Amino acid sequence: MCGINGILHLQSQKKVDERILTKMRDSLEHRGPDDKGLFIENNIGFGHRRLSILDVSLAGHQPFLSEDGRYVLVYNGEIYNFKEFYPELKSNGFDIRTTSDTEVLMKLFQLHGLKMLNRLNGMFAFAIWDKMEKKLTLVRDRMGVKPLYYSFYNETFYFASEQKALFTAGVPLKMAQDGLEEYIFNRFVAGENTLYQNVKKVLPGHIMTIHEGGKTTTYNWWNLKKEIQNQPEIKNPVEWFREIFDDSVKLRMVSDVPVGVLLSGGLDSSSILASLYYQNYKDIQTFNIGFKEKEHNEAHLAKMMAEKFDYEFHTMQLEGKNLHDQLISSTYFQDEPIMHLSEPHLLAVSQMAKLSVKVLLSGEGADELMGGYVRYKALQYPSLLNSIAAIGNLDVFTKQPRYEKLTRYAQINKKSDLVIFNGSNIYPNDIAKTFGINAPPKNEYRKQIYKEAKSLYPNNLRRQALYFDQHTYLCSLLDRNDRCTMGASIECREPFLDTRLIVGLGSLEDKWPFTGKKGKYILKSAMEKRLPDEILKFRKVGLSAPWGDYITKSTAFKEELESFSKSDLFQIPYFEHINIQKLVQNLQKGDIRMTPYIMPLFMMHIWMKTYATKF
Numbered sequence: 001m002c003g004i005n006g007i008l009h010l011q012s013q014k015k016v017d018e019r020i021l022t023k024m025r026d027s028l029e030h031r032g033p034d035d036k037g038l039f040i041e042n043n044i045g046f047g048h049r050r051l052s053i054l055d056v057s058l059a060g061h062q063p064f065l066s067e068d069g070r071y072v073l074v075y076n077g078e079i080y081n082f083k084e085f086y087p088e089l090k091s092n093g094f095d096i097r098t099t100s101d102t103e104v105l106m107k108l109f110q111l112h113g114l115k116m117l118n119r120l121n122g123m124f125a126f127a128i129w130d131k132m133e134k135k136l137t138l139v140r141d142r143m144g145v146k147p148l149y150y151s152f153y154n155e156t157f158y159f160a161s162e163q164k165a166l167f168t169a170g171v172p173l174k175m176a177q178d179g180l181e182e183y184i185f186n187r188f189v190a191g192e193n194t195l196y197q198n199v200k201k202v203l204p205g206h207i208m209t210i211h212e213g214g215k216t217t218t219y220n221w222w223n224l225k226k227e228i229q230n231q232p233e234i235k236n237p238v239e240w241f242r243e244i245f246d247d248s249v250k251l252r253m254v255s256d257v258p259v260g261v262l263l264s265g266g267l268d269s270s271s272i273l274a275s276l277y278y279q280n281y282k283d284i285q286t287f288n289i290g291f292k293e294k295e296h297n298e299a300h301l302a303k304m305m306a307e308k309f310d311y312e313f314h315t316m317q318l319e320g321k322n323l324h325d326q327l328i329s330s331t332y333f334q335d336e337p338i339m340h341l342s343e344p345h346l347l348a349v350s351q352m353a354k355l356s357v358k359v360l361l362s363g364e365g366a367d368e369l370m371g372g373y374v375r376y377k378a379l380q381y382p383s384l385l386n387s388i389a390a391i392g393n394l395d396v397f398t399k400q401p402r403y404e405k406l407t408r409y410a411q412i413n414k415k416s417d418l419v420i421f422n423g424s425n426i427y428p429n430d431i432a433k434t435f436g437i438n439a440p441p442k443n444e445y446r447k448q449i450y451k452e453a454k455s456l457y458p459n460n461l462r463r464q465a466l467y468f469d470q471h472t473y474l475c476s477l478l479d480r481n482d483r484c485t486m487g488a489s490i491e492c493r494e495p496f497l498d499t500r501l502i503v504g505l506g507s508l509e510d511k512w513p514f515t516g517k518k519g520k521y522i523l524k525s526a527m528e529k530r531l532p533d534e535i536l537k538f539r540k541v542g543l544s545a546p547w548g549d550y551i552t553k554s555t556a557f558k559e560e561l562e563s564f565s566k567s568d569l570f571q572i573p574y575f576e577h578i579n580i581q582k583l584v585q586n587l588q589k590g591d592i593r594m595t596p597y598i599m600p601l602f603m604m605h606i607w608m609k610t611y612a613t614k615f
Helices: 018-027 080-089 101-119 163-168 177-184 224-228 237-251 265-279 299-309 320-334 344-354 365-372 374-379 382-392 400-409 414-418 430-434 444-456 461-471 473-487 500-509 522-526 547-551 555-565 580-588 592-610
Strands: 002-009 037-040 045-051 071-077 122-130 134-139 148-155 156-160 204-210 215-220 259-262 287-289 311-318 359-361 491-493
Touching: 002 018, 002 071, 002 122, 002 547, 018 037, 018 045, 018 163, 037 071, 045 071, 045 122, 045 365, 071 101, 071 430, 080 101, 101 122, 101 134, 134 320, 148 163, 148 259, 156 163, 177 592, 215 430, 224 444, 224 461, 224 500, 237 500, 237 522, 259 265, 259 344, 265 299, 265 365, 265 522, 287 344, 299 311, 320 344, 320 555, 320 592, 344 473, 365 461, 365 473, 365 500, 365 522, 365 580, 374 400, 374 414, 374 461, 382 400, 382 414, 382 547, 414 444, 414 461, 430 592, 444 461, 461 500, 473 491, 547 555, 547 580, 547 592, 580 592
Parallel strands: 259 287, 259 359, 287 311, 359 491
Antiparallel strands: 002 045, 002 156, 037 045, 071 122, 122 134, 134 204, 148 156, 204 215
């Protein structure tokens, strides 16, 4: 696991400045403290920071050159099934000189070109320079587990694992108006755009090629809709799921360093732990973040699970000044205002884990694949929402946060918007009323994904929402996981995101995700003999935190809240109609309905104050 970066001057006579390339690379030191490398040849340069997981010897050093000298590779990720390719490579005359997956990736590319991608089981972002054709190729894994950003600036193409490396190289840090709008309405920017002007992402499952003169092509090497349509019928879903899930967990234990589990105490991470136990893995370390607020705390369940399987358990809580400091750190690692609000907690638990392990398994992806969010329920009977909208005007639900949110959601009229705003905390009507902002963002990428979802699952809003989230909300969660764990120099792996599970689950009928109160029926059915009732039937908590209390009651945040009320943020024309003092006063008086309005603005204030000023 690593940090990668590169510079390609589109004017071939211009030489890469080693000093700039090195500064870019070393801004990513947290992603790879174990080793560093550079490759420069005239107008092309690659940088690499290494976190050694497979073949921790110097043999895995990058940038990695092919033996014939034609190709140069920088790669971030893990190919879990890399050893499967040894016989094929050897029979084609390749010597295997290391035990690293980097060498396998390079040799497969030499043998098959990019046709090899569909055979890889893993997470990856990599760049290959072809010296003969003077061509740079960037590739990102199917679901976008590993990040890859780029910018064209001053006739130069820059790329890196994190935006900060681009800003370090001199790409200007400027907020994009479209990005700002999407952040306010949808919590994060989806698709290839980012919060920044002139900084884009390579999309998951895409290949981007830049020829020396600047001609660029981008195409989709893996498309979930097509894969689901081509999936053969699964005869016994529960057995199929259990078998593939166990194999996925086993593959993600491939490592030359210790592996641990991020154990929340919920169904998803407990299922991973149970799978490890039933496959006879010993001496597993588990790591948990607890909360003193009972309604947010699952630490007792996590401890029970670890003890049941005789695995070591570590837990911690994050409060006061520590929470404030971790908020500043996680904003830096995230490169954007944090939006899940659990980033400081995830960074802290990763730092705790780093003392014992170098790799963590996480339950990310289970909710989006198997219908685990309560918000999907609202889409089962869209006509009911009209009735709720009518009752909502009578203020019957205002005292119950979940129902209050539902009445606001029910004001949305269009089916497409019910899907597009399903993952939001505040909706277009709320934003118009409270912020004085009336025009929703263009949301072109979200609309394109919704169209794909609708054609795959016609007249099925819940399935459309799952597909939509797999391309949007899940990507933001994977970004969060990557930045928080790599911020602590630790690698995160997600067993639920094995390509076989993603595609297979997408092809099953509705009963498998949606039966029962809390969804994830197939996971519960597959795990019912492995997990106790306390886990199978426990109310879903998720990694949520009472931020309204933190910022109004904690001494560490009192001053911050004061400076937030007077923040330069509210000088931006887009925010000029927001009466922030009034919102803050209402929150201080105990009106928790203010929290979803205040938190995105508060986090943007923190970002402006601590991150944007660094560049």
